[in-house]
Amino acid sequence: MRTLTVDLGERSYPIIIGRGLLNTAAEYLLQQSISNQSSLLLVTDDQVASLHLAPVLKSLEEAGFSVTVSIVKSGEQSKSLAVFEEVMTKAIEAGLDRNSAVLALGGGVVGDLAGFVAATYMRGIRFVQLPTTILAHDSSVGGKVAVNHPLAKNMIGAFHQPELVLYDVDTLKTLPDREVRAGYSEMIKHGLIWDASFAAWCLAHVTELLELQPEALAYGLEQGCAVKAMVVSQDERENGLRAILNLGHTIGHAIEAVAGYGEYVHGEAIAIGMIGSALIAVARGRDIQVYEDTRRLLKAFGLPVSLSPHVDTEQLIGALLHDKKFKNNKIVFVLPITVGQVEIVSDISLDEVRNAIGQLKREAI
Amino acid sequence: MRTLTVDLGERSYPIIIGRGLLNTAAEYLLQQSISNQSSLLLVTDDQVASLHLAPVLKSLEEAGFSVTVSIVKSGEQSKSLAVFEEVMTKAIEAGLDRNSAVLALGGGVVGDLAGFVAATYMRGIRFVQLPTTILAHDSSVGGKVAVNHPLAKNMIGAFHQPELVLYDVDTLKTLPDREVRAGYSEMIKHGLIWDASFAAWCLAHVTELLELQPEALAYGLEQGCAVKAMVVSQDERENGLRAILNLGHTIGHAIEAVAGYGEYVHGEAIAIGMIGSALIAVARGRDIQVYEDTRRLLKAFGLPVSLSPHVDTEQLIGALLHDKKFKNNKIVFVLPITVGQVEIVSDISLDEVRNAIGQLKREAI
Ligand SMILES: NC(=O)c1ccc[n+]([C@@H]2O[C@H](COP(=O)([O-])OP(=O)(O)OC[C@H]3O[C@@H](n4cnc5c(N)ncnc54)[C@H](O)[C@@H]3O)[C@@H](O)[C@H]2O)c1
Ligand SMILES: NC(=O)c1ccc[n+]([C@@H]2O[C@H](COP(=O)([O-])OP(=O)(O)OC[C@H]3O[C@@H](n4cnc5c(N)ncnc54)[C@H](O)[C@@H]3O)[C@@H](O)[C@H]2O)c1
Ligand SMILES: [Zn+2]
Ligand SMILES: [Zn+2]
Numbered sequence: 001m002r003t004l005t006v007d008l009g010e011r012s013y014p015i016i017i018g019r020g021l022l023n024t025a026a027e028y029l030l031q032q033s034i035s036n037q038s039s040l041l042l043v044t045d046d047q048v049a050s051l052h053l054a055p056v057l058k059s060l061e062e063a064g065f066s067v068t069v070s071i072v073k074s075g076e077q078s079k080s081l082a083v084f085e086e087v088m089t090k091a092i093e094a095g096l097d098r099n100s101a102v103l104a105l106g107g108g109v110v111g112d113l114a115g116f117v118a119a120t121y122m123r124g125i126r127f128v129q130l131p132t133t134i135l136a137h138d139s140s141v142g143g144k145v146a147v148n149h150p151l152a153k154n155m156i157g158a159f160h161q162p163e164l165v166l167y168d169v170d171t172l173k174t175l176p177d178r179e180v181r182a183g184y185s186e187m188i189k190h191g192l193i194w195d196a197s198f199a200a201w202c203l204a205h206v207t208e209l210l211e212l213q214p215e216a217l218a219y220g221l222e223q224g225c226a227v228k229a230m231v232v233s234q235d236e237r238e239n240g241l242r243a244i245l246n247l248g249h250t251i252g253h254a255i256e257a258v259a260g261y262g263e264y265v266h267g268e269a270i271a272i273g274m275i276g277s278a279l280i281a282v283a284r285g286r287d288i289q290v291y292e293d294t295r296r297l298l299k300a301f302g303l304p305v306s307l308s309p310h311v312d313t314e315q316l317i318g319a320l321l322h323d324k325k326f327k328n329n330k331i332v333f334v335l336p337i338t339v340g341q342v343e344i345v346s347d348i349s350l351d352e353v354r355n356a357i358g359q360l361k362r363e364a365i
Numbered sequence: 366m367r368t369l370t371v372d373l374g375e376r377s378y379p380i381i382i383g384r385g386l387l388n389t390a391a392e393y394l395l396q397q398s399i400s401n402q403s404s405l406l407l408v409t410d411d412q413v414a415s416l417h418l419a420p421v422l423k424s425l426e427e428a429g430f431s432v433t434v435s436i437v438k439s440g441e442q443s444k445s446l447a448v449f450e451e452v453m454t455k456a457i458e459a460g461l462d463r464n465s466a467v468l469a470l471g472g473g474v475v476g477d478l479a480g481f482v483a484a485t486y487m488r489g490i491r492f493v494q495l496p497t498t499i500l501a502h503d504s505s506v507g508g509k510v511a512v513n514h515p516l517a518k519n520m521i522g523a524f525h526q527p528e529l530v531l532y533d534v535d536t537l538k539t540l541p542d543r544e545v546r547a548g549y550s551e552m553i554k555h556g557l558i559w560d561a562s563f564a565a566w567c568l569a570h571v572t573e574l575l576e577l578q579p580e581a582l583a584y585g586l587e588q589g590c591a592v593k594a595m596v597v598s599q600d601e602r603e604n605g606l607r608a609i610l611n612l613g614h615t616i617g618h619a620i621e622a623v624a625g626y627g628e629y630v631h632g633e634a635i636a637i638g639m640i641g642s643a644l645i646a647v648a649r650g651r652d653i654q655v656y657e658d659t660r661r662l663l664k665a666f667g668l669p670v671s672l673s674p675h676v677d678t679e680q681l682i683g684a685l686l687h688d689k690k691f692k693n694n695k696i697v698f699v700l701p702i703t704v705g706q707v708e709i710v711s712d713i714s715l716d717e718v719r720n721a722i723g724q725l726k727r728e729a730i
Contacts (some may be wrong), residue, residue: 081450092516092687123522151457157488322457
């Protein structure tokens with residue numbers, strides 16, 4: 001078992017990573033003084049529910065918690081205002097009060113959705129993350145919660161830190177192969193933005209990681225969480241440093257919005273976005289090496305490094321204009337300098353992005 | 366012109382009360398470093414728009430602001446998730462960015478709705494209150510923003526303080542008589558919970574206040590805001606003291622939810638609720654004087670002091686169970702001790718509430 005802390009003063013919380021943790025979930029909740037006197041709402045998706053809900057419920061009910069379960073459909077489409085409203089209705093009908101907590105059992109979709117419910121139910125109640133995807137080593141840490149608007153990703157949201165991230169790595173064994181790969185996209189991102197040696201370690205351990213070998217997996221998740229926790233501790237509300245976590249997300253979010261929240265899963269979209277950022281950096285004079293290193297790493301994990309030509313460029317540009325990184329008519333981009341180091345550049349023009357998208361579609365530089 | 370400050374450290378902000386302020390709204394925005402480089406979204410309702418939008422727009426546009434206007438239907442029904450989504454769409458289409466601000470021109474409905482948009486658009490952008498009702502001396506101060514759920518009032522919301530409250534009392538001249546009276550309900554509440562001499566002053570100046578005589582009006586608004594600002598400064602997130610502002614709101618919110626957000630306007634519902642609280646206090650042994658004083662004050666302003674018998678008691682109880690003041694199977698109530706002083710009591714039983722509702726319907730003690 002490994003424990004990290006997200007250091008945010010009175011809002012600090014532990015990330016506990018280990019095997020079989022869901023079987024004793026109740027103990028960890030009680031340790032965070034979440035009492036069994038107030039009802040809980042557990043939000044999950046249908047796929048995760050069929051695989052991993054039973055042990056959590058058993059632990060909670062045996063400890064005297066009264067739990068209402070809200071099961072949403074698996075997939076990015078559930079990060080919508082309509083589903084948000086359904087979950088809210090459940091919460092009200094379940095009689096959640098100010099001492100209640102919302103639990104998210106699942107990947108980033110469930111975490112972001114349930115977190116936004118917790119952030120806004122009665123103007124904010126407690127929240128616990130029980131991540132079940134590799135990608136969620138990123139999404140479950142840091143308190144960004146949101147739903148999507150048809151026009152733009154994560155547009156409606158809040159900052160709302162969890163009380164606890166309880167990461168049972170045994171759940172990851174049932175992940176479909178595509179989701180395993182997609183999850184590593186954010187892990188690679190954590191290497192690319194901050195830690196060249198971790199990026200090198202990822203490349204050297206592709207096989208172990210893709211096979212979910214316990215030791216490599218736990219180490220990778222811990223390192224990924226550590227980068228995320230460190231950045232968030234320094235800049236909770238993204239006034240500066242935290243923006244580096246958006247590497248690949250400007251183009252990535254546009255791809256998700258235009259392709260309709262589903263064709264590409266999040267990890268895939270940001271893999272393409274990270275390649276796009278490297279292309280822009282190279283066009284601005286960086287050594288082509290940074291593009292090649294990024295590409296090699298993502299390809300090794302079977303992640304896409306080019307964009308399907310049917311995704312319309314001008315629609316992507318339109319979505320970009322709605323993104324949170326568009327400011328005073330310039331686009332803010334995170335660009336790689338070299339592996340392990342990025343910079344935030346705030347004067348990227350639409351034409352630079354158009355060129356990068358063109359290259360992404362031709363897969364040629 | 367009178368200026369008060371809500372004292373919340375780096376989230377402090379001024380409340381400016383005076384005549385004709387909307388004609389120079391842009392100046393006040395610029396003073397709060399809201400720059401004309403980012404677009405603004407102004408949210409208002411159709412009734413307010415027809416009366417008071419033009420001068421604000423003129424001032425803003427002359428100062429180089431680019432403003433998108435979102436006009437919702439007048440009335441409590443607009444405090445819904447559906448209307449929230451419409452306003453969000455406007456905000457995205459208008460290209461609001463992280464430096465943008467949302468302006469609320471109107472009463473508490475527009476303020477609460479626009480405030481929740483500001484709190485959640487891109488996880489929070491700046492917010493300015495331009496109140497146009499008497500009631501909004503309460504709602505525009507303190508940062509509670511929310512929309513309603515069909516099952517319970519204000520259930521979906523956040524704490525999000527404005528940057529500025531710019532209160533142009535000239536707008537109040539066009540208020541319908543019913544809304545004038547309803548607005549004084551919260552002003553009376555501020556006397557009842559904190560300041561017996563202010564309550565006495567209100568009673569002594571009923572005529573001047575109902576006629577909106579400028580001096581009495583400005584003094585009343587200032588004192589009302591002052592009580593609210595003081596309480597909020599001490600307890601922004603309602604961990605203790607702030608709960609006293611809920612006098613009358615437990616029964617009041619239930620009435621609004623059951624009667625369907627419209628039959629009673631908010632100020633009327635909480636007038637009845639304040640009588641209900643006094644009835645419970647008297648049933649628990651307080652001197653009947655506190656009931657009689659409360660009743661006299663509210664009646665003097667033409668506010669309802671009894672409940673229409675067709676509002677179903679058990680439906681009210683059902684709504685109460687969904688309210689934010691229901692905790693560990695007991696109901697938390699603010700009860701009067703005497704005029705100017707209240708206590709927070711957390712063990713009120715449903716039967717005590719049932720009895721009070723019965724008395725409210727019979728208008729008999
Ligand atoms: N809040 C943040 O800081 C943050 C950071 C990164 C990503 N995100 C968001 O996270 C989302 C992506 O997260 P995700 O990739 O975890 O998506 P997800 O939650 O949709 O999970 C991916 C798929 O795997 C299934 N699944 C989950 N756990 C499983 C398990 N243990 N076994 C079998 N199947 C399982 C799900 O049902 C789903 O079909 C995106 O919406 C993205 O915007 C948020
Ligand atoms: N956030 C808080 O702390 C807080 C506190 C108290 C009340 N509230 C909320 O405030 C709402 C009630 O506010 P309200 O009474 O201002 O309601 P409102 O905004 O609906 O305004 C009342 C009516 O007056 C009209 N109107 C507004 N200004 C006018 C003007 N100058 N001239 C003519 N007509 C005008 C409106 O169109 C509306 O029909 C409720 O939803 C209540 O829950 C919130
Ligand atoms: Zn991401
Ligand atoms: Zn009120």
